[in-house]
Amino acid sequence: xxxxxxxxxxxxxxxxxxxxxxxxxxxxxxKYHPDISKESDAAQRMxxxxxxxxxxxxxxxxxxxxxxxxxxxxMGARSVDDVRPPPGYQQQYRHAEESGGFDQGxxxxxxxxxxxxxxxxxxxxxxxxxxxxxxxxxQDQHADITLTLxxxxxxxxxxxxxxxxxxxxxxxxxxKTRMLDVSIPIGVTQxxxxxxxxxxxxxxxxxxxxxxxxxxxxxxxxxWQIEGRDVTMPVFVAPWEAALGAEIVAKTxxxxxxxxxxxxxxxxRRLRLRGKGIPASKSSAAGDLMLELKIAVPGAVTDQQKxxxxxxxxxxxxxxxxxx
Numbered sequence: 001x002x003x004x005x006x007x008x009x010x011x012x013x014x015x016x017x018x019x020x021x022x023x024x025x026x027x028x029x030x031k032y033h034p035d036i037s038k039e040s041d042a043a044q045r046m047x048x049x050x051x052x053x054x055x056x057x058x059x060x061x062x063x064x065x066x067x068x069x070x071x072x073x074x075m076g077a078r079s080v081d082d083v084r085p086p087p088g089y090q091q092q093y094r095h096a097e098e099s100g101g102f103d104q105g106x107x108x109x110x111x112x113x114x115x116x117x118x119x120x121x122x123x124x125x126x127x128x129x130x131x132x133x134x135x136x137x138x139q140d141q142h143a144d145i146t147l148t149l150x151x152x153x154x155x156x157x158x159x160x161x162x163x164x165x166x167x168x169x170x171x172x173x174x175x176k177t178r179m180l181d182v183s184i185p186i187g188v189t190q191x192x193x194x195x196x197x198x199x200x201x202x203x204x205x206x207x208x209x210x211x212x213x214x215x216x217x218x219x220x221x222x223x224w225q226i227e228g229r230d231v232t233m234p235v236f237v238a239p240w241e242a243a244l245g246a247e248i249v250a251k252t253x254x255x256x257x258x259x260x261x262x263x264x265x266x267x268x269r270r271l272r273l274r275g276k277g278i279p280a281s282k283s284s285a286a287g288d289l290m291l292e293l294k295i296a297v298p299g300a301v302t303d304q305q306k307x308x309x310x311x312x313x314x315x316x317x318x319x320x321x322x323x324x
Contacts, residue, residue, distance in 0.1 A: 006052035006065060014066070018057065025053040138201035138210035145214045147184065149231070152218050152278055153253045155186040162212070182214070187279035190226050192216045229278040229287025232270070236296040237261055252276065252289060259291060267295045
């Protein structure tokens, strides 16, 4: 699961007082309550607000979140699987967890961080007591990976730091951090899941390890769009190139490409380059690259430039752009 930033959800600083958190929650709850809100994502936002408030309004939960979750967010972690809890955290909160004083289920973050270890510990203790199977398979893990569009086109190799869990000789479930070298294939798409067999949680007693699933997030510059394997990007042309036509060189994720701009082109026109979108995979053909034309208008600084613009205006006496 994604690592939540509860302070950002409520729109408060980490140093916010309990009263400030309460006021912010009430203000946002009035805005996003599904019964009265006109926002399209009101129900989802309200769920996020309730979860954030449940954690930050409880001093014990807030202390745990500050120590583990928010600290990890500030250091760049965006998935719970990227979080490395402090040594001994299971023992520190085990008593509260077992006594029922720690309602982890009201927050996905606490369920993921503490519920998972509790389940693993329970399975191990059942085994030690002769009540469980002699072996069990490891759990699957999920993590996010962020790529540039160029990396999605060409593939890449990267190193991931992952936090998993293991049972030590004393029967305690403890965090284990490992580095994993990952090869990202050519042509991955936005939101794609990459399965790495056997790279998830370890098995016990000879059980097979789980799998690791990486969800791909492709970062694109402002004004760009990705839809499946099709990519849309802006390309700037001069007014005379658009009016008279020209052959230009466009720098794209597929490399520098020679492109013919038809005469009479206007801003917003799209030129399709077939097969130049995100490359093909085993199951899908390559996408298309759409170049959306933008008109770059040069300034008139020198006398000669001003005269040229005036001559252009004189050549179009009936042109009225605000009626087009």
